[in-house]
Amino acid sequence: MSKMKLAFTPVAQLKPDSENEIWKIKVRVVRMWRFQNGVRVKPGYVGGIDLILLDGKGDRIQACIRGKLISKFEDDLGEGKCCILMNFKLSPNLGNYRGTPHSFKIFFTWSTHVKKNCEEIPNDSLRFNCISFDDLLLQKHDEKVFVYVIGEIVGPCDLKEITVRNTPCKILNLQLKDYGDSIINCVFWVKYAEEIHSYVQSSSGGAIVLLCSLMRINIYNGKLTIQSGKASTKLFINSDIAEINEFEEKCCIYAIICALKIEVPWWYLGCPGCAKKVNPYLNPETEEIEMDKFSCDGCETIVCSIKTRYQVHCKVLDHTGTTSFVMFDKEVSQLIHKSAYELLEQQVLFNSGNEFPRELLALEGREFVFTVNKPETSKNYTPSTFYTNIPATGHHFSNSTETTLSLVNDVFEESNNSISASTESTSTPTKKRASTLGIEDCVPQLSSKKLKGDVSLLAEEDGQLSLTKSKLKVGHVTKDDCAKPSSTKQRKAANLIPKKEKN
Template sequence: MASSSAASELKLSFIADLNPEKDLWNMRARVVKKWRSKYWLDFILIDEKGVKIQAVLKQHLIPLFEHQLEEDNVVLISKFGVGTNTGPFKVIDHVYKINFYRCTTVQPAHGWEGVEYGFNFIPFPQIVSGVANQLLTVDVCYAQQFSDFIAGVPSTERVVAVILHGRVKPWKGELQVQTDKFATRIFLNQEINEINDLRRRFLLKFSETNASSSQIVLSSEIVYPLREEFVVACPRKHVDEITDTKTPTTCVVVATIKMIQEKHGWFYAGCRKCGKKVLSKQEFLEKYGDLTEEILKVPANGLICPKCKCECQSITTKFMVQVRVQDETGSVSFVLFDTHVARIVGVSATEVRERQVDENQTESFPHEMMRLLDKKLAFKIEVTDYNLKNDYYVYTVLKVCDDPDILAELTGAVGSGDEDVLSVTADSSVVVAEIHESLTPSGKRTSVEDESLNVGELSCTSKRSRKKASKFPE
């Protein structure tokens, strides 16, 4: 049964309603933290009212439910029990906890509009005044997470670290932020709505407090990585400019999805390990001709992952949707891949396929894809050598952004990659106008379906004049 219909049939309760007076309960929640103790698994769940509760999965039930209760999953949990939370690792200030039974069921919940993670941000006046010093003590596992992340970030880039379920304690006259060995979760430069809202408030506070100090205000812009990626680091182009591009480049296009080109399908079978499209043995040999000993051992009806260079033992369904997008200058075809589509339609490709199988509709185009239509987004796309050499006017989308502030800034800043655009650096005390050259990503994504996609009709007929940006967009 699809989870949407299941939710309508169940009488759902909120965490605040839970108590031991009733045997079985039904609830919708997000898994915000998960960790293993010696004989059980612990979870922290949050409902759409922002209330959290701890849940316990005993050892014999772990194989039944663990894979469904991954962090970030939104789930419908039915037929569970409620007991008093007297455990040794009580990390949530709630008198009760949730217990799973063999009769308990867990299934994905789609279209959830509830709280994401329930961040309760603690203000640090020292940071707002410009003194960015705050003592942070972390457990060894979190220290490794910090170290691994920082190692891959340029020294000039700001990192926004958000600590969920941390502890704030006085230490030598100052506040010390500490991590909990089990319950803490650290988000580093994550694009989560609640964190993006914090960034906006942070930037606004800087602007109000330091209106006379342009260096501090401009430096603060860097803490918003999504803005850095879509507004500062990449040139903005219109649809008609993409097809006129003569060199490989990466650029940002703001456009609206007007049509889904159904004839190209909506999914492919991917390697569960790396996500690459799997090929039959014959297809692999025709395309790559890599006759290694391991490939020769693959049976004739086996599937091979071209990235892992071995037989694929486990496959998964991945989104691959070709759409027609339009701006004021024309229209063009983009290819959206798995995570981008899933984020917009609110469901995974695997769940869509399972729904089709259950309803015996495997030959139809899924109705979930219609949620893509009329979405105005910022697309970060790649114009490759393949596009240029073959006059191939279908472009791979590297990332999408629906942040309203980013879209407003992009649509307000007129100009192309060949014109003077504005950038901000941490060392500048004034706005500096400079020319951004087209960027080529260090790791080019190879389209898994270059040979299978068609150009489609190209409509770029409305050329328009453009002005150079004369000031930093507000």
């Protein structure tokens, strides 16, 4: 009699078949929990073990081990472990609450065989199949199937005790916010309520990101909430896992620019390749600074052309508080429709080098959607400043802008280095204020002893700065020359200035 080796069956293709009732699958156990049957059971009683199994293609199926079979298979299984499972029973996946949307469910039998310590399956990144809040709120998901969700805790987190079936139990209501501004209401029971409340109470501050596995959907009077299961749910609170790290690194915030940090330079000289800041090149052999070269630590090379770029530091405010953001070249250029080089040239041309540009001051009081990118930091360090870009404008807070603006003076009334936001219309030019740092302070200081020959000047074409030799002597251009543009280039630059700024 010939022998035939049993082939692997993808989880998605598992279904009862009269011709083939023996299957073999290779899966990872992504969730494993014990459950009790009945309402009144003895302490420590275990009715069975449920598992969520994930194959290499990302498909899931629920499995169940009941009664006396628990002791036979439990030691061969564990969360995160990969195994080969053979000769099991398939039954319809019924019930009001199901672990997966698969049409069938696996039941272990006495003849089932588990082969542990098998080759790893590269599917660990698929273990959490988090659903978007928008799909939840639009009720696109089967409400009988458990869901995975991830979000930041933003709502109240008060622990209460209620009586259910004559038994006191703990309950916790809170709200989760996703990458954007979608919010869902959540209810956690008993041990889950106590776990979250304990973490929040002991937290020293900062965002709390919560990932919940296998939560139940509840829709009452058309309103959706998600609730923890009796035993299926597992919580990850600010855990060091890829999904939470990714959520922390990038999220969207609706906020208003309430202050600009005018004590910090708003521009820098950047590498045309990596955009990082460049430094004057010091020739180690001659011990002289070469005016036509710059060193870039990002590219680890010497560059001969540079670009003026924005780096605008600001304070932003939403209904939860304030934080510091940095907006860079692309975002600021889109907002004020002027490159950093054009704005810097304008400042120098009209002798406004010691003043913070009014075009940037006009951003105060304006509301944006910020996409926040968390800088790379050590595990236990929380950065005080975040890098942002602005995907959209014109969105509004859940509370009114007027209410938000009324908080600004309280937040910044003691700040001497920032500019308080104005409640006036953003179309009205903000009064100019003198910066504590001028353009001269931003340019690298060069030793006069090392300078030889002609003075080098910066010139820019198509946004790229290059260094060219000039016969001009220091002091050749006077203040009057700057105030009265004569060349075509100067007159063109003068048109960028509001009329009342012209002399």
